[in-house]
Amino acid sequence: MTEHAAHPEEQLHDGHDNSPEAVKREIRKYLYVFYALAVLTGVTVWVSTFHLPIHTAVIIALIVAGVKGSLVAAFFMHLISERKLIFAVLLLTVFFFGMLIWAPWHHKYDAEREWPGYDLNAKKPAAATPAPSPAEHSSGH
Amino acid sequence: MTAHVDLHAVPGHDAHHEIEIPYTVHPRPDTGVYNGKLGIWLFLASEVMLFGALFSTLILLRTSSNHWPRGWEELNIPLATLNTFILIGSSVTVILAWANLRLGQLKKAKIFLALTLLCGLGFMIIKSIEYASKFQHHHYPSTNNFFATYFVMTGLHGLHVLGGMIVFAYLLLTADKWYAKHRDQFTNRVEVTGLYWHFVDLVWIFLFPTLYLL
Numbered sequence: 001m002t003e004h005a006a007h008p009e010e011q012l013h014d015g016h017d018n019s020p021e022a023v024k025r026e027i028r029k030y031l032y033v034f035y036a037l038a039v040l041t042g043v044t045v046w047v048s049t050f051h052l053p054i055h056t057a058v059i060i061a062l063i064v065a066g067v068k069g070s071l072v073a074a075f076f077m078h079l080i081s082e083r084k085l086i087f088a089v090l091l092l093t094v095f096f097f098g099m100l101i102w103a104p105w106h107h108k109y110d111a112e113r114e115w116p117g118y119d120l121n122a123k124k125p126a127a128a129t130p131a132p133s134p135a136e137h138s139s140g141h
Numbered sequence: 142m143t144a145h146v147d148l149h150a151v152p153g154h155d156a157h158h159e160i161e162i163p164y165t166v167h168p169r170p171d172t173g174v175y176n177g178k179l180g181i182w183l184f185l186a187s188e189v190m191l192f193g194a195l196f197s198t199l200i201l202l203r204t205s206s207n208h209w210p211r212g213w214e215e216l217n218i219p220l221a222t223l224n225t226f227i228l229i230g231s232s233v234t235v236i237l238a239w240a241n242l243r244l245g246q247l248k249k250a251k252i253f254l255a256l257t258l259l260c261g262l263g264f265m266i267i268k269s270i271e272y273a274s275k276f277q278h279h280h281y282p283s284t285n286n287f288f289a290t291y292f293v294m295t296g297l298h299g300l301h302v303l304g305g306m307i308v309f310a311y312l313l314l315t316a317d318k319w320y321a322k323h324r325d326q327f328t329n330r331v332e333v334t335g336l337y338w339h340f341v342d343l344v345w346i347f348l349f350p351t352l353y354l355l
Binding site: 016038054058065072073077083089090092096100104105108 | 232351
């Protein structure tokens, strides 16, 4: 088993503060984030037992999920101390993600104006089989 | 047509040097991060778009439908809640593995990597129990749009969990060799795999309420 003792000469060079004190502080922080995530998960499930109206339920669920997601991204993925380049990549991603969510939804409202009552999920009736043309009858097939 | 160039035949050229892509473990002065980290963030950006397309589809289908079942009517909330705790727990174990590598404690890091792998396995077992129950009740992706989105989104997420487990198993099996050979490189590998794993956790954080609780 290879076991390295943390030693000044053996410090990693990955851009993080790797002193034992700093790492132990970080570990405590990660545990606090874990407790927060666990509590928020409990809150989400507890709120869902009230069977709230859909709009209220969506708002609450998205707020709690947003807080949980931010905790994971900020602390576990250490975005809180990340470099500008990573933020630039993420900013571009967020923009296109927003477009991906917004564009089809926007189109849906357009469609509803054009065809009121149109249900995307409704099963369409089977297409009627076209009657054979006189020419096909006479061909013998 | 593919042109074939024999690099050995070119005077002053060494074929090995021509094709070598150096693995840099230190942050580059121009980007501020090491190459592996930039690479995984770019990959995660593409993953956001992949899952984003599915979330967009779900929103469109659900808001367009006159009747869409509430998650608790059709799905197993206790099992999904347990899976949420397992995945959150695995995010902590993977980051503790990385922290212990930074402290120079390989043995502890391997224990946390093994725990992460076990959490992934636990998640997949629970997910398969859930799927089996759905199939028993004759609920398939073809049943309706609700189950189509449920199976596609949780199935794709499950594949990501499986992919992460394979990488963790590889890291665990090769830990001694890599750590002895290049400690920085191995630590970075655990960090970028951890970033991927946290993203998988992040996707579940949004999938869980969207599919099960709303």
